[in-house]
Amino acid sequence: MSVSPVDLPIPKDGKLKGSIELADQGLSKAGRVKRRLTSRRATFAALIIAVLWTTPTFGLLVSSFRPAEAIRETGWWTFFSNPALTLDNYQDVLLSSSQSSPQLGAYFMNSLAIAIPATIFPLVIASMAAYAFAWIKFRGSGWIFIVVFALQIVPLQMALIPLLQVFGTILRPGQEFLHDIIPSIPEQNYLPIWIAHTIFALPLAIFLLHNFITEIPGEVIEAARVDGASHMQVFIRIVLPLALPAIASFAIFQFLWVWNDLLVALIFSGGTQDAAPLTQRLAELTGTRGQDWQRLTAAAFVSLIVPLIVFFGLQRYFVRGLLAGSTKG
């Protein structure tokens, strides 16, 4: 892998653009015309791809604001010749308390309650392990690190059945015990999902953070060590603040992954309002009420809102995290 993150041009975007403009000026007139022609065709192709890629999502957005009747009978594109807007669908899926309504409020809370701890736990544990692999010298560290890296690719599916059994024998009695003491904590709680997500996130998190933490100049850490700082002090005072950008970008990544996950939720949540996330509810709705289009559209958009906000708001960090993972691996 010849590409190293140092060469990535994101931070020096401006500088690059400048040099290209200079190059353009040096070109002959014919060259410039030719270049513009090919780029016009390329722009057209790019436009087509962009439209193809956006249309499905746009269709869903439009549909979610149309009356139930209209969604069932006509395509969403007829909206433009015959506009009719309503917020009923959203009201129905979010606020209605009738039995048949999806009652997404509780599931929305569950998604949040799962995603936030399931982002924090692996990050803390992984950054500690990554620090140890990078700056504490011990025999076999290289090999253990490679094993951890390789675990990244063990399919989730392989771990699910035995992990469920482990949870059943160890966690389950504890949960029932808790439920007996504090009845407002349901028997089926988030603990198994948190632990499962934490475990599944660790290999990638350790690997990415390790890459970043090894880049910290050794002199800084050695100087602190010579001054008598313990590993804990070095870790908290020096490494964590310096690694913050990497931690932030992985946090976004992990949050989206947990929020969007269905498989882990299906197996560990129990599927009730107590702990099941939005994705699971949505999957249920597509299965059992495939014909309730108006509810499906609004429910889908409710589930998209949070990832889309995270994505558009923090896009820069998200992209940086992806790049850190892929140009190194």
Next chain:
Amino acid sequence: MTTADLIGKIVQVAGGLAIFAAVIGLILFIVDKAPKRSRDYFQLAAFIGPALILLVGGLIYPAIRTTSLAFFNRTGDPVGFENFIWAFTQPDAVRTLVNTVIWVVLVPTVSTAIGLAYAVFIDKSRGEKFFKALVFMPMAISFVGAGIIWKFVYDYKSQGRDQIGLLNAVVVAFGGDPVQWLQTGPLNTFLLIAVMVWIQTGFAMVVLSAAIKGVPTEQIEAAQLDGTNAWQRFRNVTIPGIRGSLVVVVTTISIATLKVFDIVRTMTAGNFDTSVVANEMYTQAFRANEPGRGAALAVILFILVLPIVIYNVRVLRSQKEIR
């Protein structure tokens, strides 16, 4: 959801976070106060212990258990390779394997190709960031959400009625008969693949776009001065320059594709000959009460991924040596 439920949930989250913080804080505190002589060992154990315990208990042990589970039937009797024989002979199971191969061949190649083309087309154009965001957006959408979004593309209504699925509307507008897209094999597998391509293209595009910008401009200029056309420059300068990133994109998407579950689950539930290994594994283990067969499929999945692991480990080791 009642207010009591809501409070219960908030208490759970706050409690979980507080207990976690207390445990980690306690570990670090104790280690810091540990006797000087063996301090280094304590510190090492504290930093690396939690991760290793979770990984051994949550990934390594389960993976070994699953592998052994694959040699037992539903009543717990050892059956040797019967579950694997089932996976490679039963028409349904074979269909699943074939579908998985189709997925893993098509998704990485198509999405990388489109992503690369798009990245090149919009490179240095006006509004590049905006164009990137449009194609990248599906990455943030859950597979389940994507399934619902695409239902509005593939929906079918019988002939004569207004079509509400985009694809059928187009077909009818051109005078064709509406098609039951998701029920018609083998077409439906390809239509599900299109959804996965839709999601993964953004990833390929963003990574490759960054790589393209990393190709030294001097090389491109030199090629320009030699009188090459755009295609030749792309073929002979850009592609070799981004080879590393290309490999990473293809392997990453391949792994994601091998594990694909949600799309198939929500769009067809694996019916109409669309099932893939990951979905079938779930069906067998958790719906059909055949954990042995599910485990066998999981092992097959692992063996399919293995070459990619070995390749990546080799790359990683060569990187470590450089360092």
